[in-house]
Amino acid sequence: MTLPELDRILSGQFLTDEPPVSAAVTGAYACDMLSHVMAHAGPGDVWLTILNSINVVAVAELTGCACVVLTEGVAMEPAVLERARERQVTVLSTPLTTFQAAGRLAQLLPERG
Amino acid sequence: MKCFYDLHIHSALSPCAEKDMTPQNIVAMARLKGLGAIAVTDHQSSANCAAVMEASRDLAGPVVIPGLEIESSEEIHLLCLLPGLHEAQQMQRVVRAALPTRLNRPDIFGTQLLLDRHDRITGEETCLLLQACSLDCQTLALQVRNLGGVLIPAHVDRDAYSMLQTLGAIPADFPTAWLEFTSPDAARDCLGRHPALAAYRPLYNSDAHRLGDIAEARFCLDLPDSAGFGGAGCRHAILQALQPC
Ligand SMILES: [Zn+2]
Ligand SMILES: [Zn+2]
Numbered sequence: 001m002t003l004p005e006l007d008r009i010l011s012g013q014f015l016t017d018e019p020p021v022s023a024a025v026t027g028a029y030a031c032d033m034l035s036h037v038m039a040h041a042g043p044g045d046v047w048l049t050i051l052n053s054i055n056v057v058a059v060a061e062l063t064g065c066a067c068v069v070l071t072e073g074v075a076m077e078p079a080v081l082e083r084a085r086e087r088q089v090t091v092l093s094t095p096l097t098t099f100q101a102a103g104r105l106a107q108l109l110p111e112r113g
Numbered sequence: 114m115k116c117f118y119d120l121h122i123h124s125a126l127s128p129c130a131e132k133d134m135t136p137q138n139i140v141a142m143a144r145l146k147g148l149g150a151i152a153v154t155d156h157q158s159s160a161n162c163a164a165v166m167e168a169s170r171d172l173a174g175p176v177v178i179p180g181l182e183i184e185s186s187e188e189i190h191l192l193c194l195l196p197g198l199h200e201a202q203q204m205q206r207v208v209r210a211a212l213p214t215r216l217n218r219p220d221i222f223g224t225q226l227l228l229d230r231h232d233r234i235t236g237e238e239t240c241l242l243l244q245a246c247s248l249d250c251q252t253l254a255l256q257v258r259n260l261g262g263v264l265i266p267a268h269v270d271r272d273a274y275s276m277l278q279t280l281g282a283i284p285a286d287f288p289t290a291w292l293e294f295t296s297p298d299a300a301r302d303c304l305g306r307h308p309a310l311a312a313y314r315p316l317y318n319s320d321a322h323r324l325g326d327i328a329e330a331r332f333c334l335d336l337p338d339s340a341g342f343g344g345a346g347c348r349h350a351i352l353q354a355l356q357p358c
Contacts, residue, residue, distance in 0.1 A: 033188055035245040038215065053273035054129075055243065061221050087221075 012094030119328035120152035121318035128223035140174035147330035159201035167230035195262035270299035
């Protein structure tokens with residue numbers, strides 16, 4: 001799966017620039033506790049969350065995850081989005097719940113131990 | 114005796130704070146604003162408190178209460194204020210022992226500067242302070258109480274790291290008489306949605322990460338006249354006023 005397909009798959013839209021076609025999605029991680037995300041999310045992951053603070057951008061960068069997916073239509077403040085663009089963190093917003101979004105991704109991605 | 118306060122200020126030790134949040138700058142700005150008491154509350158650390166207290170003595174600045182802003186295992190921010198440096202250091206040891214050993218990435222989170230009373234950089238904290246410790250709110254409250262300090266849910270009106278947002282309510286058994294709000298407007302708003310909060314007293318702090326954000330002399334605590342101005346007496350009186358009833 002590549003990153004540019006993600007908006008279609010999750011019926012959402014990118015809040016940051018359209019990602020490069022070559023960007024791959026290899027897994028997904030759903031969690032709203034930053035400590036867990038820091039410990040368990042990794043490069044290539046799509047991170048599903050309802051969190052939208054500035055630290056979300058930092059944790060996304062730290063873990064190297066491919067994309068932050070804000071579920072339930074959660075928005076991101078302009079200043080935080082600006083920061084995400086600066087740090088080249090891709091952010092997508094979807095009206096789906098985390099459960100629904102994870103369900104769609106689960107059909108397309110291999111389960112990881 | 115009225116004491117204008119700002120009891121939630123970050124120094125340059127907090128990676129998200131500006132580098133010019135140095136002891137002398139913080140003290141000078143607080144004095145300029147006419148504050149009687151401030152607290153230095155960096156994320157998960159009290160390491161710069163001594164320097165700010167010393168700088169304030171040097172510059173005849175406000176009373177400085179040592180503290181830290183603790184992030185609990187529930188990822189809730191708690192304003193921890195302690196009666197003295199010794200207690201602050203002890204609380205920091207408790208938090209540090211419960212902090213994952215993840216290193217800071219200054220390129221992502223920012224630098225964590227250790228400073229002395231003359232604003233000289235004495236080192237850098239290498240452990241990431243912008244992460245939760247493994248102790249929950251109740252456990253932390255007990256530890257802080259044993260040290261004679263207070264633990265107050267921070268910026269409960271905000272979306273991020275707020276006890277109200279994360280737990281959906283302030284648990285009745287959480288030992289506090291006070292809640293920290295961003296502003297009286299935010300508190301009113303919050304109270305409209307959560308009428309039960311009327312049982313608590315509001316504390317308004319700046320949560321300044323930049324010098325310019327340190328509070329104006331707008332909010333005050335009523336302290337007994339015997340507290341006097343400056344020094345340990347005033348610190349004690351403030352801590353006393355903030356105790357859970
Ligand atoms: Zn905070
Ligand atoms: Zn703070």
